[in-house]
Amino acid sequence: MKDQELVDRLCAFNILSDIPRQQIEWIVERGKLTAFKAGDQIFKRGDSVDRLFIMVDGAVSLKMAVNGQYREMARISTGEISGALPYSRVQSATGNAFALVDSKVFYLSKTFFKDLICECHELTELLVHLMTDRVRDFSRFQHQSEKLMALGKLSAGLAHELNNPAAAIVRSAESLQKHLGTVPDKLKRVISMEVTNRQIDFVNELVFGKLARGIDKAEPMLSRAKREDDLTDWLEANGYGDCYMLAETLADYGFLDQDLDRVKEEIGEKEFPSVLVWIDNVLTTEKMVGEIKDASNRISTLVNSVKNYSHMDRSSDFEPTDVHEGLRVTLTILNHKIKKNRVEVIEHWAEELPKLAASPGELNQVWTNVIDNALDAMEENGGTLRLSTEVVGEFIVVKISDTGKGIPKEIQDRIFEPFFTTKDVGKGTGLGLETVQQIMDKHNGRIKLESKPGLTTFEFCIPIHHQ
Template sequence: MNHQEIVERIASFSVLEGVPISQIEWIVERGELVEIPAGEQIFKRGDSIDRLLIMLDGLFSLKVQQAGQFKELAQIKTGDVSGALPYSRAQSATGHAFAVTDSKVFTLSVDHFYDLICECHEVTAVLVHLMTDRVRDFSRFQHQSEKLMALGKLSAGLAHELNNPAAAIVRSAESLEKHLGTVPDKLKKVISMEIVDDQIDFVNNLVFGKLRQGINKTESMIARADREDELTDWLEDNGYGDCYMLAETLADYRFDVADLDGLKEKMGEKEFPSMLTWVDNVLTTEKMVGEIKDASKRISTLVNSVKEYSHMDRSGDYEPTDIHIGLRTTLSILNHKVKKNQVTVEENWQTDMPKMAASPGELNQVWTNIIDNALDAMEEAGGTLTITTKTVGDNVRVNISDTGKGIPKDIQDRIFEPFFTTKDIGKGTGLGLETVQQIVENHNGTIKLQSQPGNTTFEICLPLKH
């Protein structure tokens, strides 16, 4: 294409409608025509944005890399203007561009932008409008991506947390079904026993007294194992060869050798085996039902945590808010990541913390973004997450600290900038901390950062009254 053909081609594009032909000629005189074959990469992520691009013919595909695969973000087609624009602060490409078809693109170096702004007012106005449209579209896309990523993290965590109790319910239900299949045989032994009311009352008081006490979940593993060994030895000495499961069940419900001695003495040699079978049946059934109940309660707790976290049944208005509830539900939602990254959580919470006027759902976004970043910082080596709350005058102060690798000093001033992120493509959009800052400022609060390797602390200070 010769000079005049390029001018006429550019002037025909609707995006430059109304621009004087002399200004288009000004651009063509200083620019360059580039032909790019299909399949060739035009630029990659991190390359400098140093040229205005006007697509004369062809098609470019803009892509970002996520999880090792390229995902198309947008297309540049015939008649589109892209690349560097006047007054734009974009310095480097955030993705990759490939030629889909054989393409012809006209380029203008940013070195000519100062003269362009001074001499070509109409062109400059058009390009500035294009820039604002691009920023708006990109911001919308990034915000949507941030929401989808946050939703994905919460969904993955919730699915992981729900899987364990759901599997426990299935496992216990199957065991209970198998166990109940042996009840008819055991019933025969119970019916054939020759016992009096006094013996029945003794067994009921013993067994159901143990059931009321329940399983001692605070007992040390060593103490429990010692008692289980003693019960196993006693059962073996009294003619019960395969007794390990029985000893485990008895140990769960705090039986000891003295209880078995008393039961045997009360029932007598003849009836003791059948009665012990009945005791084992009652305790095992109760244990399995308890496991199902605990697992079901865990699922209910997780569902309530999600509901509390999202505040789906409340308005977004400010209301009296217990920040500890939000922190606890956030930790519950992110518990899978705490365990996966081998992180210890320390809670230094003021016990008499008053409620503050706030939007609970928005504050949960603050806790989630900061805690999630802290857990990411400890992904490789584990560490400790410390959350401290206290009132200082008329304010609530929340410190969230981690022992991760820290934030380099040269970028600490930029962490709240929109779209600034140190994470790989697909792991962060750079909007999390910007959202945090906006929410904190909307609550008339402040957020500060102190960071060095092994000790990073975000301090959030919020007024009790809005």
């Protein structure tokens, strides 16, 4: 294509239609037209961005690696301008570009930009506006990507957390259904018993007293195992060796072998087997119902945590905010990742912490970004996550510490910069801590960072009364 044909072609594009022809001729004289075949790589990630380019014909796809997969982030078509622009600080390409069809690209080296600014005012103004639009669009895209990435992490964790209690409900319901199927036979044995009201009262008082106390989930495992062994030995010694599951159920509710001696002595040898069947039926039913109740409560807690975390039923205005509630629901939301990364959580909460004037949903974003980063830092070797709160004068101070690999001293001043990230491609966009800084600025708060290998602490100082 001859120079004048190329000038005519460029002048015909809508984006350049108002640019004086002599300015188009100026760049054509100094630029170069390059042809690409469909599938050719135009540039790769990390290449220096040192040229302005205009798509004369064809189309180019810009792809980036996100979570291990290449996704199309943009498409540059005929008549569009990309690459280096005047005053842009972009140094290297963030993705890979491929020609979708046979294409022609006009290049102008950035070494001509200084002269371009002096001699082509209208074209320079257009390119600066394009740069501003590009920065705004890219920032919007990155913020959206950050939100989607965070949502994906939270959704995966919640799905895992909800799956466990849901599976427990199904399992317990099936077991309960099977267990209740044996009730008619057990009922015959109970009805045929010859016992007095005093004997019935004795058994009821014992059994329902145990039920009222419930299962001691904090009991040491060794203590419970010894009691179960004693009950198993008693059942075998008294001819009930086939009731191995009964010993486990009795042990759960705190029965001792002496309790069985008392029941047998009170009821008598003849009716004791039927009473033992009734006790087993009552305890097993109660245990299964309790498991269903606990699992249902777990699901309810998770649902309420999500609601409190997002504050979906509230506005983003400042309101009295419970910092402890926000930290706790954030830990609940991230519980799956805490367990996956083998992290121990230690909490030191201030007593009677006052509520502060804040946007609770935004503060939860702060806790999530910082805690999520802390968990990432302990992904390989596990560790300890410490959270503490205290009141210092008119401020609430929140400290979040982890025993991860730390943040190198030479980059600590940059971690709050937009798009700066130390994570692998696709794992972070560099906007999490920038968002944290913006939210803290909005709340007139301050952030202090101390980090070395094995201990990183973020300290947040937030005024109780917002002004």
